[in-house]
Amino acid sequence: MSERDDEIDRGTESGAEAGTESGSEPGAESETGTFADGFAVIPAVDVQDGEVVQLVQGERGTGKRYGDPVAAAERWIDEGAEALHLVDLDGAFEGERVNAPAFEAIVDAVGDEVDLQLGGGIRTAADARSLLDLGIDRVILGTAAVENPPIVETIAETHPGTVVVSLDAKDGEVVVSGWTESTGLDPAAAAARYESLGAGAILFTNVDVEGQLEGIDRAAVEAVVDAVDVPVIASGGVASLDDVVALREAGAAAVVIGTALYEGTFTLREAQRAAAGDGAE
Secondary structure: OOHHHHHHHHHHHHHHHHHHHHOOOOOOOOOOHHHOOOOEEEEEEEEEOOEEEEOOOOOOOOOEEOOOHHHHHHHHHHOOOOEEEEEEHHHHHHOOOOOHHHHHHHHHHHOOOOEEEEEOOOOOHHHHHHHHHHOOOEEEEOHHHHHOOHHHHHHHHHOOOOEEEEEEEEOOEEEEOOOOEEOOOOHHHHHHHHHHOOOOEEEEEEHHHOOOOOOOOHHHHHHHHHHOOOOEEEEOOOOOHHHHHHHHHOOOOEEEEOHHHHOOOOOHHHHHHHHOOOOOO
């Protein structure tokens, strides 16, 4: 057992005790909001240096820029988005939120119209709660959850169902700190442990195929889905409507799509139709 595994196991034990005392199931979440109406397609709005960027394999400096974050958010809502996936890329790399003004502007502009989930640089429970109180619907924890597993339980105690634990996998292992540090954790095993700590959903990103438009790794997604009962949001590698259908069939509750939408490989409406089972083109 690695040191990371041991840290998560200790957090799991305390989370199980807390769940027993409260009489509720740790990690249990009602199917509301984004996940209430079946498989959801969620456009990505990843921000670096104040602009929308899509990275290749999560590597800094590989990104293509797509303009103003608020304009992107409004575009996806106009095209039918019911949720948006927001990431502070600078925050993910630097360990602190850098693009806060851009995300505050998005909340002001569209926060009443769609569900918003935000990650990147959130390292403390206080940071997470401030975002939830600002109007973010779900906070995404990656590095913070791996380095301090009980943070998931701490946030869930006051804001149940709002913590999405991000498990970014490269070469079959969870990576953190802007996808630069391997943890030795198996994504499926880690997902189960975070569910027991109160995670309301798992975001699984396959960094190996991220931003390349070369297709998904269905087996990797299925392994995570099979390990938990909470919703699994899949991300990374979506290159076609067939990939959207495959993720739905794999049991994911939602898919985050970035590059394929920004590059016009297919439209959001087309992806939503495929997600609804109306046929992939």
